[in-house]
Amino acid sequence: MTKSASKVRCSPVRVDSVPCTSNDAKPPRANGDLPVAKLPEPAAMNFLPVVTALLLFLVQTVAAAPQSGQSGPDAAADEHAATLGALAESLDSDFEAALPRAAELFADPEQTPELRARALIETIAAAHAASRLDIEDQAGPAYQELADTLSAGELRSKLHRAYGNLNLWRGRFDVAESLFRRAAAEHREDDTAVQADLKNSLGVALAQQGKLDEALGTMLAAFRLFEQTEAGPSANLLRNIGGLSIYLEDWDQAVEFTRLALDKTAPDDPQITGLYSNLAAALIEQDQPEEATEVLETAIAIGEAQGRPSAAVVSNLGYVVREQGRLEEALTHFRRAVAIDRAEGDTGSMAITLKNMGETLIQLGRREEADTVLQESMAAYRQADIKPKRLELYPVLVENLEQLGRYPEALAMMREYRELSEEIASADAQARVAELQGAFDLERKERELAESERERLASETRLASIEAAQTRQQHLRTLLTTGVVALALILLLLLRLLQLRTRANRLLAEKNAEIDQQHRALEESHIQLQRHSIEDELTSLGNRRFVRQLLVSALPDALVDSPALLVLIDLDRFKGINDTFGHPVGDRVLARFAETLRQVAGPDDILARWGGEEFLWLIPAARMTEAADRCRNLADRVRATEFMTGGRSLSITCSMGVAPVDLDADDPQAAFDLALKIADAALYEAKDSGRNGWAGFERRVDDPKIFEGSLDIEALVARGALARRRLEH
DSSP states (O other), X not given: OOOOSOOTTXXXXXXXXXXXXXXXXXXXXXXXXXXXXXOOOOHHHHHHHHHHHHHHHXXXXXXXXXXXXXXXXXXXXXXXXXXXHHHHHHHHHOHHHHHHHHHHHHHOTTSOHHHHHHHHHHHHHXXXXXXXXXXXXXXXXXXXXXXXXXXXXXXXXXXXXXXXXXXXXXXXXXXXXXXXXXXXXXXXTTOHHHHHHHHHHHHHHHHHTTXXXXXXXXXXXXXXXXXXXXXXXXXXXXXXXXXXXHHTTOHHHHHHHHHHHHHTSOTTOTTHHHHHHHHHHHHHHTTOHHHHHHHHHHHHHHHHHHTOOOHHHHHHHHHHHHHTTOHHHHHHHHHHHHHHHHHHTOHHHHHHHHHHHHHHHHHTTOHHHHHHHHHHHHHHHHHHTOHHHHHHHHHHHHHHHXXXXXXXXXXXXXXXHHHHHHHSOOHHHHHHHHHHHHHHHHHHHHHHHHHHHHHHHHHHHHHHHHHHHHHHHHHHHHHHHHTHHHHHHHHHHHHHHHHHHHHHHHHHHHHHHHHHHHHHHHHHHHHHHHHHHHBOTTTOSBOHHHHHHHHHSXXXXXHHHSOEEEEEEEETTHHHHHHHHOHHHHHHHHHHHHHHHHHHSOTTOEEEEEETTEEEEEETTOOGGGHHHHHHHHHHHHHHSOEEETTEEEOOOEEEEEEEEOOSSSOHHHHHHXXXXXXXXXXXXXXXXXXXXEEEEEEOOOOGGGGOSSOOHHHHHHHTSEEEEOOOO
């Protein structure tokens, strides 16, 4: 059973701001505080700081010049240090006035690469402090040249790290990920603190791309490295792990790391209200509403004392109030949180609050207002590019559009939802595969141990043979003087040797039999792993991977000898069954439907659970003229099947989209994908026609380029590229 895209009590409670931030995302001279936006002063007032900064820079540059008696590397190093110091002060004093001089310095080929690299690093840090992240045109070319010029080492690692921070701040998370990996690879491994900081920054870049599991693993690795340092893990890293654990719904870990972050955060730190908000979110998911309420009240008091109200705290308080049935009061809190987010420019947090507001309006029956708010939430999610939370919004938005009767918009949103769902791997499936892989690795280790034991026994046998031979030689020498007694002793020793060899051979035979048994168990585990990877656990039908593997391997003769029909099936109103009766009932409905589909299908037909409540049926040697009978047979069988739950019979229907497919083509994969695309369009037409029916389209044009991109069905039918087959209900 596919997990629901959102949970009633989980999705409204949010992590303050984005799920995690990077230590590197703050310039070292800003003491960890984010820059505060200021209104521009009049031009006459700005003139004096500009002149002062320029004079200060010139005076310091002249003062830093080496005296006539200085020469050599020390003088050059002193000159570089003075130049960089003057540059740093001028950038901090007035970034706009000092930027041209800084750009000239790090782009000057006459300067040493080391001086240029340090000047670029200094400029990037100052740009973030001044909230000026539009320096890519100056910084990008200089970075590329210096990265190619500098030798691998600590300075080039710092350069990768600084440019990675710039890309992280500008939202280019994939580029930042690559740069942080390069920085870590080129920095000293024994510098534990820097390596830990780099892993934390890498975790931020991964999280912002939706790679949540990898991001959490990277940050936990940073945590273990920080534990080896005297200072220990930073509050920033602890906050990141706690926030990311909330996204992954690991509430115990979220509470643990958020409390650790609070212990390391000063009471006047601007981030403290966000930490309290995250802690309250996790406590709510642990069914501790009273403690969560106390935490939120503490956070609100701190925010008011600091003069910095937290949108996350206000929003979470609105959620708690809504759970108590005070809907209008909850709307008041949500509106205030949105206003705070707009003022602070926090698009990601605003998107979450807007979703909460939309759900509350739905509960109040104000669906038109809810649609406006939910559409605004979707736009904000897209702008912030927070994929996991955007995935939770689609079901709410689609259900509200359906209730408003705006079916074309609902269908468009359903398509977007499906595409985004396929990008994010199922955590449950990954866990099952990981479990089987662990069993596979365990069997391999046991095999290695068994082989080691067999080698040990073989060595003991060889040693016993050598010892026996030496003993035999000794007694043979004694034979000349001992006569019959010596001969008897030799016979006894030979008998003992035979016993030892027999025992050794028996042990070897037992171990070999044990190893053979382990081999068979290992092969069975491998077969089981392969079967789980291509079989749907709930219905025992094939899955997407099974169909894809079938297309790239040797196809069955029945599918190649003649054209086939591709039928895409969707259970009507299945979400309502899950919402009304729960997921266990939904699981039983899916399993029973799979049994019905098997009864209808032929012996050569290919069946697969394509995802959620959607199934795929490949019918070999069938044409569109047979589609009506096949679909009608399945629909009648489904309607006649009793789906029982708690003594109550559920009425289940399905909708089907049909398209012919010729897999005896040069590229069966492309032919299948095109037929699937056409069948999907037919399925949506069947649903638009009232569900509990079927529809089909037949290609009349062989050129696949006509069908690239989104299908405009009416246009393709009008052009004669597709022929509509309106099948009877």
